[in-house]
Amino acid sequence: MRRRITTIIAIIAAVALLSSVAMATIAWQKLFNETYKPNADTALAKAKCQICHVKGAELNVYGKALDRKPATAATLKAVEKLDSDKDGFSNIEEIKAGTLPGDPKSKPAGKPKK
Ligand SMILES: [Ca+2]
Incomplete structure (x- = not known):
């Protein structure tokens, strides 16, 4: 009986953790x-x-720059x-161009402004 309760608590904790990760991802995406x-x-x-993610919960380099910080516009700024992603274009240049700031294979056409 005690073992069953421990298992149930472990499952609830795992679901809570996964859903908090999912909720954080949704909050960031909305922001x-x-x-x-x-x-x-x-x-x-x-x-x-x-x-922000490579796949699943794994973060790419842009996601890592935001990781564990409050999901606010100031954090994005x-x-x-x-x-x-060290492709020569700043995150904001990429965002304005519609390319991915966390993927060096995705970058704006042309040369960086620097
Ligand atoms: Ca870049």
Whole structure:
């Protein structure tokens, strides 16, 4: 009986953890879309979860820059000038161009402004 209760508690804890991760992802996605309003036909808008994640809960370099920080517009703004994926374009240049700031294979056409 005690073992069954322990198992049930462990399952509840796991579900709570997974759903809090999912809720955080949804909160970030909503914030990102409200802040930057990516054009619907860009790679950025189509990427959805992959703006910050490689797959599942695993974060890409842009997601890691935001990880464990409050989901606020100020947090997004604080990483705009970084070039998280080191492709030569700052995160904000990529966001404005509709490319992915966490994927070096996705970048704006042309040369970086620097
Ligand atoms: Ca970049």
